[in-house]
Amino acid sequence: MVLSPARLRVRDVLRVGGSGLRTRRMRVFLSALGIAIGIAAMTAVAGISTSSRAELDRELDRFGTNLLTVAPGNKLTGGAASLPPEAVPMIARIGPVETVAATGQLSGAKVYRNDRIPAAQTNAISVLAVHLNLPATLGADLADGTWLNAATAKFPAVVLGSETAQRLGIGAAAPDVQVLLGGELFTVVGVLQPVALAPEVDSAALIGWPVAQSLLAFDGHPTTVYSRSVESQVEAVRDVLAATANPANPNEVKVSRPSDVLAAKHATNEAFTGLLLGLGAVALLVGGVGVANTMVISVLERRAEIGLRRSLGATRGQIRTQFLTESLLLSALGGIGGVFLGTAVTTGYAATQGWPAVVPLWATAGGVAATLVIGAIAGLYPAIRASRLPPTEALAAT
Known part of the structure; x- marks a missing residue:
């Protein structure tokens, strides 16, 4: 077997x-x-x-994909174009647009920690005149202090971007903390957290639109306009933004979506x-x-x-x-x-x-x-x- x-x-x-x-x-x-x-x-x-x-x-999800940015482009002759002062209210009239805010760069203004800093050491800090609803439009949060309001926007008060505060060695806002801005002393009332969709704000000093015009001879032309639209209408708004912001020269306007960069x-x-x-x-x-x-x-x-x-x-x-x-x-x-x-x-x-x-x-x-x-x-x-x-x-x- x-x-x-x-x-x-x-x-x-x-x-x-x-x-x-x-x-x-x-x-x-x-x-x-x-x-x-x-x-x-x-x-x-x-x-x-x-x-x-x-x-x-x-x-x-936090910042949304409905943020559109309008900025001046170049003229046909090759020079830098500019947005008209009426660009913001005109954009606000577009039906699906929910909120609009602008910044205006003061190219001649420099920021220093005090008057003993050499003039060449500007730390590449820009000065921006801003609308009061800018944080809500950009989804920006404060790291310290408060944002500008209808009263402080008329006086020498400044909110620092996150990188600006680091470069100036300022950790917090206080009534006795001041910076020299455009030859004038401004009190630091707030410090922003990093703004992911508008990194240009991080390296800037932000002041009110009225005080920029009255104290620093700002011409009132916005250099960047931020708009939030109804999510389903973003592309439609994008198509008409250039012509709305500058009807006379829509080809001199650049429209972008910051979330596309991410x-x-x-x-x-x-x-x-x-x-x-x-x-x-x-x-x-x-x-x-x-x-x-x-x-x-x-x-x-x-x-x-x-x-x-x-x-x-x-x-x-x-x-x-x-x-x-x-x-x-x-x-x-x-x-x-x-x-x-x-x-x-x-x-x-x-x-x-x-x-x-x-x-x-x-x-x-x-x-x-x-x-x-x-x-x-x-x-x-x-x-x-x-x-x-x-x-x-x-x-x-x-």
Whole structure:
């Protein structure tokens, strides 16, 4: 009577496959580390990219995509154009426009911490006359102090952009904190937080429209007009803004959407993400070669074990399954470790940037799946080679 070989249960396969890993812990660790580095790189790149996208979405949700900016362009003769003083009220008459605010640059005015600063050290700070509803239009918040109001806009009071405050060494607003602006002393009443959709405000000193005209000879021509429109009508408003702001010369007006800059920046980041994912894939491939090398050496070192098992009735399929399982377990250890490492890197980096930490499910699940595929490919040849060893030859190796 011919006895058929006993079938191995899943638990037995895992136990036999794991025994080879337990007896070669340092080699297993180094091989799994190669896989882990590749998976960690891919997980971290995907996680950081997704976290950056989540931060962008949060910024756009906060600031909105309905902000349009109007600025003067160039004349046909090549000189700089200007917006008429009536541009703001004319834009406000457009039906879907919800709010309009403007800034006017005072090109001749310079800002200094005090009168003892050399004239050349201007710190590249611009002076802007502003409308009172500018923060509401831009979604700007104050870091300290208060914003200009109908009273302070008529007097020498100034609100500093975030970068301006840093350059002047001013940390907070106070009645005794003053700066020299256009040769006049202005009291600092507020400091703004960074304005993502209008970075030009960050490096400016902001004063009221009336005091700019009365004290600094401002001509009243706006240099930038910001408008918020009904979300569904943004494109329609964009089409008529130039002609509305300057009916006589609409070709001398530039209209843009600041949120497009953020979207373009994100598209650039995605291009770099693709490059980094490619590098992670290369690292994963190197880890797979390490697994294959470990399994080949394992077969060579364990020829006696293979011969003994074959002599006791183990089939070629069982030997093949044993070594393939060992390769899959080795890769899985590296893959799971890599996912945890990549998640930790993403969480740490997002925390330093103030972003929400987001690791996509496809990155973690795909990482583990990729390691299993790599493990199966890397372990297939050693497993087949082990199963083909004749028992007598394998036992003779001892």
